[in-house]
Amino acid sequence: MPILEVKNLVKSFGKTEVLKGIDFSIEKGDVLSIIGSSGSGKTTLLRCLNFLEFAENGTIAINDKVIYDGSEKAKMSEQYIREMRLHFGLVFQSFNLFPQYNVLKNITLAPMLLKTDTPENIEKHALELLEKVGLSDKLSSYPCELSGGQQQRVAIARALALSPDILCFDEPTSALDPELTGEVLKVIKQLAEHDTTMIIVTHEMNFAREVSDKVIFMDEGVIAEQGTAKELFENPKNERTATFINTITK
Amino acid sequence: MMGFWEVTLSLIGGLKYTCLIFALTLVLALPLGLVISFGSMSKFKPLGYVVKTFVWIIRGVPLMLQVIIFFYVPGFLLGTPVLSRFASVIAAFVINYACYFSEIYRGGIESIAKGQYEAGQVLGMTKSQIFFKIILMQVVKRILAPMSNEVITLVKDTALARVIMIVEVIQAAQNFAGYGLMWPLFYTAVFYLAFVGILTLVFGYFEKKLSYYKV
Numbered sequence: 421m422p423i424l425e426v427k428n429l430v431k432s433f434g435k436t437e438v439l440k441g442i443d444f445s446i447e448k449g450d451v452l453s454i455i456g457s458s459g460s461g462k463t464t465l466l467r468c469l470n471f472l473e474f475a476e477n478g479t480i481a482i483n484d485k486v487i488y489d490g491s492e493k494a495k496m497s498e499q500y501i502r503e504m505r506l507h508f509g510l511v512f513q514s515f516n517l518f519p520q521y522n523v524l525k526n527i528t529l530a531p532m533l534l535k536t537d538t539p540e541n542i543e544k545h546a547l548e549l550l551e552k553v554g555l556s557d558k559l560s561s562y563p564c565e566l567s568g569g570q571q572q573r574v575a576i577a578r579a580l581a582l583s584p585d586i587l588c589f590d591e592p593t594s595a596l597d598p599e600l601t602g603e604v605l606k607v608i609k610q611l612a613e614h615d616t617t618m619i620i621v622t623h624e625m626n627f628a629r630e631v632s633d634k635v636i637f638m639d640e641g642v643i644a645e646q647g648t649a650k651e652l653f654e655n656p657k658n659e660r661t662a663t664f665i666n667t668i669t670k
Numbered sequence: 671m672m673g674f675w676e677v678t679l680s681l682i683g684g685l686k687y688t689c690l691i692f693a694l695t696l697v698l699a700l701p702l703g704l705v706i707s708f709g710s711m712s713k714f715k716p717l718g719y720v721v722k723t724f725v726w727i728i729r730g731v732p733l734m735l736q737v738i739i740f741f742y743v744p745g746f747l748l749g750t751p752v753l754s755r756f757a758s759v760i761a762a763f764v765i766n767y768a769c770y771f772s773e774i775y776r777g778g779i780e781s782i783a784k785g786q787y788e789a790g791q792v793l794g795m796t797k798s799q800i801f802f803k804i805i806l807m808q809v810v811k812r813i814l815a816p817m818s819n820e821v822i823t824l825v826k827d828t829a830l831a832r833v834i835m836i837v838e839v840i841q842a843a844q845n846f847a848g849y850g851l852m853w854p855l856f857y858t859a860v861f862y863l864a865f866v867g868i869l870t871l872v873f874g875y876f877e878k879k880l881s882y883y884k885v
């Protein structure tokens with residue numbers, strides 16, 4: 421049974437259809453990478469999964485239970501949407517840490533507000549997460565005092581603090597200087613080794629190839645090809661996949 | 671000849687109004703401005719237009735005229751005085767300043783990156799949690815400088831109350847000019863400078879307190 425199953429997801433902005441019927445699924449503990457050229461709809465797909473955008477059509481099911489049906493979105497209450505969001509975590513390209521709070525508070529703020537546990541346990545969990553991302557010594561620093569790579573690692577810890585079923589990344593290293601991408605990718609790799617279910621939109625082809633159980637190539641709002649990393653990178657069946665991989669890995 | 675203490679006592683009588691108008695306007699206009707700014711940003715378009723037009727009118731008309739209108743017009747329409755002099759001044763000042771504040775708030779709120787809201791949303795927070803726990807403090811930091819300008823202007827605007835015969839501090843000093851005494855006018859200037867000086871210190875303190883982070 422897949423942990424996530426997306427069927428026929430359709431999303432338009434005005435008259436432009438950006439997602440034209442997306443179908444895929446992911447098993448628990450797997451890493452799915454989404455690659456594709458600019459404007460192909462990768463970010464929009466992640467935003468639909470996190471309910472920052474609402475698909476007009478299609479369904480999203482978690483553990484075989486449909487939690488979102490585009491044709492019935494008018495019936496969903498805000499409270500319901502908030503609860504469904506907690507199935508997913510999202511790490512943004514631009515980190516979006518809360519500047520007025522220190523690292524620890526950035527991580528604990530939402531769990532405290534949502535009362536997911538006792539304050540002591542929330543804080544303990546946050547400290548464990550900080551250790552996981554290698555920033556135990558920065559717990560009382562403010563975001564403006566951190567490098568981009570450190571900020572992104574805090575953002576990852578913040579997303580993990582709510583223990584989402586699936587953690588999504590939208591180009592997590594695109595806003596970073598090249599020398600800082602490594603530390604972030606390393607953290608994601610570790611998460612993959614510990615069976616965190618993840619969906620990663622990325623332009624880092626070597627990385628995608630290394631960590632992914634499954635890769636999706638998106639092209640103009642459709643999934644042009646999907647398969648294992650090996651299949652897609654070494655033996656692409658679709659001509660556009662081949663062209664894309666060739667140009668980007670050069 | 672009137673002595674120093676006599677003048678001081680009289681000026682303090684005027685200063686009482688100056689301070690009352692200042693304090694009441696601030697206490698009432700700060701929250702009202704937030705309500706108005708939400709109105710002007712409303713997703714319900716007609717409400718947004720009505721509020722924006724209202725703000726435009728209030729900001730476009732001299733405060734002095736608004737004070738006069740608040741005092742005379744309701745009484746004229748109803749054939750009997752409605753608001754006392756003091757209440758008219760407060761009503762006019764609160765509405766006027768709330769409109770100015772609302773524009774500052776709106777600028778501050780709209781300058782916060784969309785990503786801050788979205789980060790809150792994906793963490794399962796409610797709209798009000800996002801506003802009060804994430805956005806508000808960032809807005810406060812952004813608007814501190816323009817708010818400090820506006821509040822200092824308010825100190826000096828309190829003098830307008832005299833147009834409907836409230837003896838605030840300048841009027842009190844001017845009364846002595848009739849007796850050939852000029853120095854109380856300069857004395858008044860010292861009051862204002864001290865008042866503004868204290869405000870400058872207070873705002874400086876908050877600015878420093880909030881300097882530990884960047885937005």
Ligand SMILES: Nc1ncnc2c1ncn2[C@@H]1O[C@H](COP(=O)(O)OP(=O)(O)OP(=O)(O)O)[C@@H](O)[C@H]1O
Nearest residue numbers: 433434438456457458459460461462463464465591
């Ligand atoms: N809020 C929006 N309103 C209108 N059009 C939008 C909006 N968001 C995205 N689009 C359009 O949808 C299309 C897909 O955008 P999306 O951001 O999903 O692409 P992407 O694959 O993430 O691209 P990139 O690699 O550049 O990040 C683009 O043509 C974009 O202009």
Ligand SMILES: [Mg+2]
Nearest residue numbers: 462463464590
């Ligand atoms: Mg994108």
